[in-house]
Each structure stands twice: as structure tokens, then as C-alpha cells.
Amino acid sequence: MPSDMTDAPDMIEPVPRRTRSVLLAVGAVLVAMVVAVVAWVMVGPGVAIIDGRSVYVGFGASPAVLVRAHASNAPWGDFVSATGRVLRSGGGLPPTFTMEGRDLSPTSRIRPRDRVASVRGRDVAESIVTTTAPEPAPVRYEGEGPDQTVISSGTAGVALLKVGEVSGDVVQKTIVIEPVAKVMRRGAYPAGSLLVALTFDDGPWPGQTEAILDILKANDVKATFFMLSGAANHHKDLARRVFAEGHLIGNHSVNHKNLSKSTPDVVRFEIVNAADTIQAITGYRPVWFRPPGGNYNAAVLQIMAESGVKLAMWSTDTNDWRKPSPQDIAGRALAGQQQVKVVLMHDGGGDRSRTIAALPQVIAEYKARGYRFVTFDHVPPDQLPH
Ligand SMILES: [Zn+2]
Structure with a gap:
């Protein structure tokens, strides 16, 4: 600026020509810029097609810039366990890009109108x-x-x-x-051991059978459930739970008919069809058969033998189906001092809330007396009730 000041007295003659040429040069630059902007706008507004979607790339973006712009669409790899389980989805490497089938390197520029496809990033495995x-x-x-x-x-x-x-x-x-x-x-338990088999008939019965199973589990006691296959068929999951929890399933017929008053065909159906159904549901074919009401005769025993089932009666009847008080039920369940006892109770066939209420006391008292709980198949053969 100070030199311009000292030149000032000479400006009158040469300056107009220099000013004109400067203006021309500025004008040419401006025209060139306008032409460039118009040309760029006509060539394309900075948009490339990534996976079929328009993405703004300006004058040309690197793949890394595209990853950020496009992050929610292009898939990242996962962070995976040494066995290949996904530990953190999207925790692996970023996606890569291809153009016309060729990989784009990290330094490639993506220009307007390029058509680019993303490739899922690689997984990263833990150490x-x-x-x-x-x-x-x-x-x-x-x-x-x-x-x-x-x-x-x-x-x-x-x-x-x-x-x-x-x-x-x-x-x-x-x-x-x-x-x-x-x-x-x-x-087998040593000869002379005190043994008790708790048996529950006429189930499975929703609510009641579960309550009994819960009490047995809490006391680490295994019991025997003489099921009606008609009931098991309606409550398959409950029948399976009884089996899964280690209890023995017995056969108590299909429909609880009095077999002493039934024709041989009905007797055979009630035994064999019940065994087939229980086996289909639980995978276990019951061997022990308890005739409904304890009613049997020589003809029934003959058909049982032909059908491959064995008679399973009881020695202690609680009469719980008559709905006495829980105290009465417990008293009957505990009556008698035999070395081996088979106790008859019911989880099905009606309201058994009193049986359920009595059960913890029955178990506690038998334990206190030194009895061991067995399933019916572990009642010594010479002690089977009949
Ligand atoms: Zn019964």
C-alpha cells in the first residue's frame, strides 16, 4: 500500500488501460466459474447410487465417508464368540463397497452417478x-x-x-x-426297612396334580400316579410332568368303569387302550394296573395277565374321596404300623383340596417314623397288597 501512495502522482496517464484489462480478467474468471457451476449442475448434483438409493457424495467421497453417511443401511459384521455365536450385533468390521463387481479400496473416490453396492463387513471373533x-x-x-x-x-x-x-x-x-x-x-432297601408307597388315583387333574407334585418335590418324595388315560389325554403336559419328575405312572383304565360288571371286550379295551394312550403321551408303558374301585374278578385277572399288566392294590385307604377333613385323611393315611404300606389317595375325580392339605403332614409323620418313600415297583413282591 505505501508504494501505491508514492505512485499516486503518476496515475493519470496509464491507469485507465490497466483497469480495463483487470476487469476483463475478473470477468473471464467469473464466466469460467459460472460455466463450471452450470456444467457441474448439468452433469449431476453430487449424487451416487448406493444399493439402489441416492446418496450425496459431493465432488467424490471415499468409502469411509460413505460408511458414515450410509451407516444405517449398509450392514456391519458382528462380534462373534470363538464358537461363532453372535455376541454383539454390528460389532465387527464396517461394510466394504464394490463398483461394477470390483472392490473399492479405502482411497477410491466415489463420484456422482457411480453405482455402488455395499458388502456386509466381516465378523470379528473374540480372542x-x-x-x-x-x-x-x-x-x-x-x-x-x-x-x-x-x-x-x-x-x-x-x-x-x-x-x-x-x-x-x-x-x-x-x-x-x-x-x-x-x-x-x-x-433294594435292606430287609426289614420301613417302606411306604404313596399312590394317587384318577388324575391327572389340573391344579390338584400340580399341587401334589409341588409338595412331593419340596419333600424329595417319589410317588405313584394311577392315571385314567381319558384324563391324561385331556392333560398331556400334566401327565408328562408327572413322569418327568421321576414318579411312577400306573394304569387306572380309560374311563373308570367297574370291570367286574363289564364284558371281556370292554375290560380288554379299558386296560390295553389306557396303556397305549399313556405310552403315546409319556413314552412310558405302565405295567401296574389298579382296577377302578378295586373291583376285579377271575375273568378280569385273566385278561390283565393276557394284557401284560400286574395287579396293584393298596393296604391303607384314606377314603379321601368322601371328603373328610384333612385331619381325618392324615389320620387314616398314617393308621397302622405295618413294615410296608401302600396308601390310597386321589389327585383327580373331584375336589381334592383336603387331600392336598393333609399331604405335608402325612409325609412329615412317615419321615419321623423312619419310613422310606418308594414307588409301587419297589414294594417287595412278598409284601404286595391284594
Ligand atoms: Zn379310581
């Missing part, structure tokens, strides 16, 4: 770490029966594990020290 864990001793059983005696306690081994660092999933397991099996001997 794998090595650790050790105790390998539990397996249990080996010898013999059959409700009584269990430990023969040898066994020892745990050691396993070398390769596990996912985040998921804990085991990828590889190598036993470096073999465990030694625990051995249990199963058998």
Missing part, C-alpha cells in the same frame, strides 16, 4: 485363552433299586480348556488328568 478346570468324576451305578450305597467316592480330574475370552465358550477340551469314577451300588 481364545487357555485355562484349566476340574473335570468332575463320573458316577457309575451297579445294580438296580431305590437304595444307593457309595462304594468309592472317586476323584476329580483336570481338564485343559481353550475358551473364548468374552463368552467363556469352550472351544477345545483336553483331559490332562483323568478323573476316577464314583461307584454307587443300587439295590
Whole structure:
């Protein structure tokens, strides 16, 4: 600026020509800019087609810019466990892009009107770490029966594990020290043991059978349920729950007919069809058959033998179906001091709320007297009631 000031006295002659040429140059630049803007607008407003959608790319965007602009549409890879489970959806690598079948490198520019397709980003797997864990001793059983005696306690081994660092999933397991099996001997309870078989007839019955199962489970007691297949058919899940919880299922006929007054064909149907139905529902074919009302005769016994079922009666009748008080039911269930007892109660056939109310006391008192609870198949053969 100071030089312009000193030049000032000379400006009168040459300046008009220089001003004109400067104006011309500025004008040419402006025209060129207008032409460029018009040309750019005509070529395209900065839009590329990504996966069929228009995305603004300006004068050309890199794939990284597209990932941000397009993040909600182009799929990222997942963060996965060492076994391939998805641990965090979208926690893997960002998507990549292809143009006309060729991969776009991170430094490629995407220009207006390019047609680009996204490719799902790669998954990222967690790291794998090595650790050790105790390998539990397996249990080996010898013999059959409700009584269990430990023969040898066994020892745990050691396993070398390769596990996912985040998921804990085991990828590889190598036993470096073999465990030694625990051995249990199963058998009948020793001769002279006090045994009681709780039996429940006429179910399954919604609400009541569950309540009884809950009480038995809470007291770690296994019992026997003589089911009507007609009821089991209506409440299949309940029949399956009885079986799944380790109770024995007995056959109590289809429809609770008095078999002593039925024709042989009806007797056969009531026994065999009930066994077929219960087997279809639970997978278990009941062996023990309790005739409805305890009614049987020589003809019924003959058909039972031909049908492959065995007679299952009781020694202690609670008469709970007559709906006495819970105290009465408990008193009858506990009456008598026999070494082996089979107690008759009902989970179905009507309101059994009194039976349910009496049951905890019955179980507690039998335990206090030193009885062990068995399912009907573990009643000693010479002690079967009939
Ligand atoms: Zn019955």
C-alpha cells in the first residue's frame, strides 16, 4: 500500500488501460466459474447410487465417508464368540463397497452417478485363552433299586480348556488328568426297612396334580400316579410332568368303569387302550394296573395277565374321596404300623383340596417314623397288597 501512495502522482496517464484489462480478467474468471457451476449442475448434483438409493457424495467421497453417511443401511459384521455365536450385533468390521463387481479400496473416490453396492463387513471373533478346570468324576451305578450305597467316592480330574475370552465358550477340551469314577451300588432297601408307597388315583387333574407334585418335590418324595388315560389325554403336559419328575405312572383304565360288571371286550379295551394312550403321551408303558374301585374278578385277572399288566392294590385307604377333613385323611393315611404300606389317595375325580392339605403332614409323620418313600415297583413282591 505505501508504494501505491508514492505512485499516486503518476496515475493519470496509464491507469485507465490497466483497469480495463483487470476487469476483463475478473470477468473471464467469473464466466469460467459460472460455466463450471452450470456444467457441474448439468452433469449431476453430487449424487451416487448406493444399493439402489441416492446418496450425496459431493465432488467424490471415499468409502469411509460413505460408511458414515450410509451407516444405517449398509450392514456391519458382528462380534462373534470363538464358537461363532453372535455376541454383539454390528460389532465387527464396517461394510466394504464394490463398483461394477470390483472392490473399492479405502482411497477410491466415489463420484456422482457411480453405482455402488455395499458388502456386509466381516465378523470379528473374540480372542481364545487357555485355562484349566476340574473335570468332575463320573458316577457309575451297579445294580438296580431305590437304595444307593457309595462304594468309592472317586476323584476329580483336570481338564485343559481353550475358551473364548468374552463368552467363556469352550472351544477345545483336553483331559490332562483323568478323573476316577464314583461307584454307587443300587439295590433294594435292606430287609426289614420301613417302606411306604404313596399312590394317587384318577388324575391327572389340573391344579390338584400340580399341587401334589409341588409338595412331593419340596419333600424329595417319589410317588405313584394311577392315571385314567381319558384324563391324561385331556392333560398331556400334566401327565408328562408327572413322569418327568421321576414318579411312577400306573394304569387306572380309560374311563373308570367297574370291570367286574363289564364284558371281556370292554375290560380288554379299558386296560390295553389306557396303556397305549399313556405310552403315546409319556413314552412310558405302565405295567401296574389298579382296577377302578378295586373291583376285579377271575375273568378280569385273566385278561390283565393276557394284557401284560400286574395287579396293584393298596393296604391303607384314606377314603379321601368322601371328603373328610384333612385331619381325618392324615389320620387314616398314617393308621397302622405295618413294615410296608401302600396308601390310597386321589389327585383327580373331584375336589381334592383336603387331600392336598393333609399331604405335608402325612409325609412329615412317615419321615419321623423312619419310613422310606418308594414307588409301587419297589414294594417287595412278598409284601404286595391284594
Ligand atoms: Zn379310581
